[in-house]
Amino acid sequence: MRPHPARRILLTVLAVLLAAVLVQPGRTSAYTPYNTNYKDAYGQLIWTQSAYNPGGALGRDLFIPDPKKPGALVYSPLKGPQDVFIDGKDQIYIADTGNNRIVHLDPDGKFVRMLEVKESPLKGPQGLFVDRNGDIYVADTGNKRVVRLDAEGKLIREFARPESKFLPASFKYDPVKLVVDKRGFLYITSLGGYQGLLQLDPGGRFQGFFGSNKTPFSLIDAFKRFVYTREMYQREISKLPGSIASSSMDHDGLIYTVSKEVETGQIKKLNIAGLDMLTQKTEFSDEKIALTYGETPFREWGEDTPVQLNDLTVDRDGNMTAIDTKKRVVSQYDGSGSLLFFWWADAEVSAEKLGVIQSPTAIASSSKNDLYILDGENNLLQKFELSEFGRLVHQANRLTQDGRYAESEVLWAEVYRLNAFYTPAILGLAKAAYGRGDYERAQTLFKAAGQGQGYSDSFWQNRLLWFQQRFGLLMNVLLFGGLAFYALNRLTKNASRRRPQATGPAGGTRLPGQLRHAFYILKHPLDGFAALRYENKGSFLSAFILFVLALASYCVMEGGISFLYNPDVLLDLGLGTAIVQFLVIWLGWIIANYLISAIYRGEGRFRDVVYGSAYALFPFVLIGVPLTLLSQVMTLNEGAVYRFFYFGLFVWVGLLLFWKVQSLQNYSVGETSLNVSLSVFTMCVCGMLLFITFGLTKELYDFFYSVFQEVTVR
Missing domain, CATH: 2.120.10.30 (TolB, C-terminal domain)
Known part of the structure; x- marks a missing residue:
């Protein structure tokens, strides 16, 4: 009995497929059993061909x-x-x-x-x-x-x-x-x-x-070098490159x-x-x-x-x-x-x-x-x-490495067309744009690639062109503004002389005066904090307003800072985290400082600690927001200026908190130093205890949940 024609065709197809499987080809198909990736400037995994x-x-x-x-x-x-x-x-x-x-x-x-x-x-x-x-x-x-x-x-x-x-x-x-x-x-x-x-x-x-490697060295190594003998230190394996x-x-x-x-x-x-x-x-x-x-x-x-x-x-x-x-x-x-x-x-x-x-x-x-x-x-x-994609990247990158940006632009454009998330292509196009003087496009591309130095150089060129085009207008505005200020100062000079001079803290007991008192504290911190307690220069409402303004200013600093000084703002503003951190640290400071002060012969009341801690945050409002706005027009060349004011802001707040403790608790400098140190230590201990408590609570919850699941299933 001859097999059916359809059956013969099916057997033939199966034989061909079996032969294709058994005979291993010398070359492979387009499928690859692995993933090819790239990591951008933020450490994110980017898929590529x-x-x-x-x-x-x-x-x-x-x-x-x-x-x-x-x-x-x-x-x-x-x-x-x-x-x-x-x-x-x-x-x-x-x-x-x-x-x-x-x-x-x-x-x-x-x-x-x-x-x-x-x-x-x-x-x-x-x-x-x-x-x-x-x-x-x-x-x-x-x-x-x-x-x-x-x-x-x-x-x-x-x-x-x-x-x-x-x-x-x-x-x-x-x-x-x-x-x-x-x-x-x-x-x-x-x-x-x-x-x-x-x-x-x-x-x-x-x-x-x-070409030997360098020996690693850390603070722990410095301590060991100070404590260990020469023989003990030389036996340290970690000291070998x-x-x-x-x-x-x-x-x-x-x-x-x-x-x-x-x-x-x-x-x-x-x-x-x-x-x-x-x-x-x-x-x-x-x-x-x-x-x-x-x-x-x-x-x-x-x-x-x-x-x-x-x-x-x-x-x-x-x-x-x-x-x-x-x-x-x-x-x-x-x-x-x-x-x-x-x-x-x-x-x-x-x-x-x-x-x-x-x-x-x-x-x-x-x-x-x-x-x-x-x-x-x-x-x-x-x-x-x-692959063709790999060869295209190699050719374009080779031209870029040789400084032939104009020739590489066409190749990088093709790579970008194939994969718009591939950072080397964006960088290649940015360098080509910078090379031909298109600084605005270069600035945009460098920012998209997360390349701070290139963005800074492009922005510097754009800023220079902007000033050159408007130099005459800016000089006229400064000249007439200076003349107007001089005339206004002359007109108000006699009136200011006849105005009675303030001999005490500025402002009154009403809300506007209480808010103005924050400026007086900046000039006379010891007297200003003392006035919060003894002269009622502060209230819950004024302290709350200043605290909210400080918190808002801190959020502006975290989310509005220039990409040059914090590239992570392009990924996630992190305002929720910033708010939680600010609240936890501020509340932790208030509680810890009040407890230590109550134990250590302090004279300040709890509300005095709250009011003073809120007023001490005023530099965030005074400097933080303007500095953040100024960062948008600064380059990396002015980074030292930005960092000076940024870290100076936190130092100023720290000093105000120190003077707040000294004034409200009636301490000497030595007693204040001890109080602040113990307060910070207490904050750390409380934070550790809370961390352990939350960890144990989660474990306890998981245990009861697993028991509940077991009972439910059975």
């Missing part, structure tokens, strides 16, 4: 000549590979650590040869480097040496631990990575070496350490390092003197700071998870790509250290899925800027091809 697409897995089906059967091939997979290097001709070299060999693949991933150095066998090689002449340098970790092979794989020289009186006896020579410059000088990364890269000349002589995990070299000969156990500067771009070039200030950048590298997808791991970068590569455009073994995150930065992309995949989903790396151990880049990431657990090399 994939910068790289999975391009295949290499080294999986590795067949080498069978030494027992000439002419035959035997399956010999990678085993715990630890390093990969791609030379200028895109030839791929893999340090096959578990098999004690170097595997050479062509650009297509096909097996070329295997290097074992039979005259002096390798033992657990973990790093390699190929120079421009084709010589191969291998970090033979198990043998504690570095070997140099010629292009044919023959041994030329061994670099054992150098003999030098300048090399510390405690230094452990365990080479794991290395780079070689044009002169033939070796820069060796030793396992756990915190001194920096070990520098050897072509003859193997010790030349010093290069972070160790360098790996190194790389770009096509200009600059050396890059990636370090562990450091909080900043995990990636360094070293000049000839061994100084980090990534901390230098560049155009439109903020102050010189040590950048932080290694991104964390906090939605899964939490932002406080430590970064464990273990390798990096530098492509032809100068972009740096680093891998994090612990979190399996790939982070890419441009030549100045600014983030471009980062991506990660959940390796628990499928360890064999193309594009998912179980344990990234090394990374390299080809002449096409494709990435090759070594998976030490799955024993294969995965290729990631630059």
Whole structure:
């Protein structure tokens, strides 16, 4: 019986689909099993199109000549590979650590040869480097040496631990990575070496350490240095600099390092003197700071998870790509250290899925800027091809890095069209607008990108143009205003002389006079606060009005400050939080200060403490609002002026509170200092008790709720 035609068609389709599944393609589809993201200036996670697409897995089906059967091939997979290097001709070299060999693949991933150095066998090689002449340098970790092979794989020289009186006896020579410059000088990364890269000349002589990290130092360390003996302090492990995990070299000969156990500067771009070039200030950048590298997808791991970068590569455009073994995150930065992309995949989903790396151990880049990431657990090399979006970003960013803003604008505009939330595109357009003199557009774009320095520079240019266009009008207004003020002063001079002079506190007992009394307190704080109690210069209504005005002024300061001095205002004004903080601190101060004063022979009543604490907040009204409005027309160059008045405002309020206690409680300066200190301490203790109480209350609520749920279900 012949099968039905429809059944034959169905069987044919199933066979084709089964064949498509069984035969693994060399290239992947547009789908990527990982998320590509960017973090903006506020730390927000921004989704982007994939910068790289999975391009295949290499080294999986590795067949080498069978030494027992000439002419035959035997399956010999990678085993715990630890390093990969791609030379200028895109030839791929893999340090096959578990098999004690170097595997050479062509650009297509096909097996070329295997290097074992039979005259002096390798033992657990973990790093390699190929120079421009084709010589191969291998970090033979198990043998504690570095070997140099010629292009044919023959041994030329061994670099054992150098003999030098300048090399510390405690230094452990365990080479794991290395780079070689044009002169033939070796820069060796030793396992756990915190001194920096070990520098050897072509003859193997010790030349010093290069690019070491700085030793961390904090207030606790200062205390330990003061208390500990020299021997105890020297044994402190935390006093050692972070160790360098790996190194790389770009096509200009600059050396890059990636370090562990450091909080900043995990990636360094070293000049000839061994100084980090990534901390230098560049155009439109903020102050010189040590950048932080290694991104964390906090939605899964939490932002406080430590970064464990273990390798990096530098492509032809100068972009740096680093891998994090612990979190399996790939982070890419441009030549100045600014983030471009980062991506990660959940390796628990499928360890064999193309594009998912179980344990990234090394990374390299080809002449096409494709990435090759070594998976030490799955024993294969995965290729990631630059996508069209990634290539567009690289081209535009390269032009921007070279200062060719006009040429980059078209490319950045296309990137912006594809992803309007991608900050580098906004920054690129802002720099292009600034370069052609369109400062208003540049100011808008810099603000959208959260770039304070660029916004400040653009605003300074706009402000300068505004003054230049209206200089004559402003001078005329100032001139006539000055003449009018002088004439008015002359007309009222005689009347003011005949007016009786006030000898006491200004104002009366009515509300307007009570409000004016706040100005008198600013000039004569001790007498002014005393008048609140003994002369009834204050009332509940006047204190309430001043408190509300101070609270409103504080909210204006928090929500109306310029973006330059508080970039977070663009995300969330946080007025609710500001109001709660203000109320809690003010009420806590009143209660704590009254209790301490009542115990410590104070003479002030509770209402005196309330009234005085409200009047002491008047500088918020007098300075806070004008300063906030003034911040809108200031640049970062005037930041010192803003900070002087801002912090001076809080100091003034603090002094008024101090004088309030001294005057109302009839204390001396010493007694007032003790009272204020105890009041602040009481506030802290009460805050801690409230925190514990609320925490226990929540736990108790959860307990009773769980019991209720259990009873209800049963």
